[in-house]
Every structure is written in C-alpha cells, then in structure tokens.
Amino acid sequence: QVQLVQSGAEVKKPGASVKVSCKASGYTFSAYHIHWVRQAPGQGLEWLGQIYPKSGATEYEQKFRGRVTMTTDSSITTAYMELSRLTSDDTALYYCAREDWKYDYWGQGTLVIVSS
C-alpha cells in the first residue's frame, strides 16, 4: 500500500533553516511528482512547490523562491523540503503529497514551529 511518512516536529529559531523528509513506499518512487503543501494556524492550504524524482526537476511557488529547496534521494525513496531564513510566518503544518494529477496520497504532516 502507498505510504508517505514524514519526519517529526521541529522547533526552530527565526533565521534558521528546517529540512522536512517524506519517506515514500508502496509504489515506484521515480514515477510520480511529490508536492509540498502547508497550513499555517487558522489558515488554508498553501502550495510550496513540486519535484519530479525521476529527473530532479523542481518548480516552486514564487513567494518561496530563493528560500525553498526540494530534493529527493531515490536510493531511499525519500523527498526533502528545506526552507531557510525562517520567520514566525513559517510556523505551519507541512505536508508532502503524491501527485497523480490529483493528490491521492498525503504524508501525515510535520509541524514546524518558529519561535525565539
């Protein structure tokens, strides 16, 4: 069965970076895009970007360009999302999702708290 398992919660200080992992299993990792979506407290869902594991091609939401880096390690079928220069506005639940046009499988979410 398809599963996406994300890394645990993180607490970071403003200005720091965070790297969230998303371990995929139960399907051919290289064949599907992985997208990253976040939800800040009391807010809706926000798209950060996507990566295609087969080629490593990425596309980022404009507001995050220069701060976000998405990578994959196909040897361990894991995707990563790193966000730098964190501020309190980056406090959110971060999700990875497999894309088959639609988002058919999601990770459980990783809470990132940015606080001094």
Added chain:
Amino acid sequence: DIVMTQSPESLAVSLGERATINCKSSQSIFYSSNSKNSLAWFQHKPGQPPRLLISWASTRESGVPDRFSGSGSGTDFTLTISSLQAEDVAVYYCQQYYNTPRTFGQGTKVEIK
C-alpha cells in the same frame, strides 16, 4: 495564477440535510486532452492530512461515501453532501490542478446546526 474562490466561508446544516459548497475558478480549468475539468475536492479534519474526495470535478474516489458528489464545468463547480452526517464536520477545499502554481480555495467550514 488561477484564483479559486469558495462560498460560503462556513455552513451550518442539520443532520440529514443537504450541504452545498461552491467553487469558482478565475479561468477555465477544462483540460481538452481528456475532456475533463482539473478540479479536486478535499475534506480536512484537525490532526489529519487532507482527504481526497472528488477528482476531475465529479469522480468520487474509492471508499468515499456516495452522499458526496461533485459537479460543474469550466469555471463553476459544486460539492454536495446529500445527507449530512456527524462525521462530515470538517473544512472542505477545492483545488485546481490545471496548471502550476496549484491553488486552493480558502476553505468552507461545515458544522452541524
């Protein structure tokens, strides 16, 4: 960017009654290659990831109760819960996957009256 606008922001419906959520895209999301509308509906409950209910505007996903249905085409779409159950209390989002950036509606909170 395609802007997705949902209405209403919140909705209180009696158990067993119908709930209707609207979603409008700022441009057509009709994908001519397969003659389908690139729209998904998600149910989101606290502490859980979003759950895909409907894809291609009207295709119910496996395991989703048949009280959930999606309709619409072009720029105007609707999610209907035909007979609201207690477990349907959640926030519902529409999302377009016609192009990037992928964009979501702002969400509709469904509660029991």
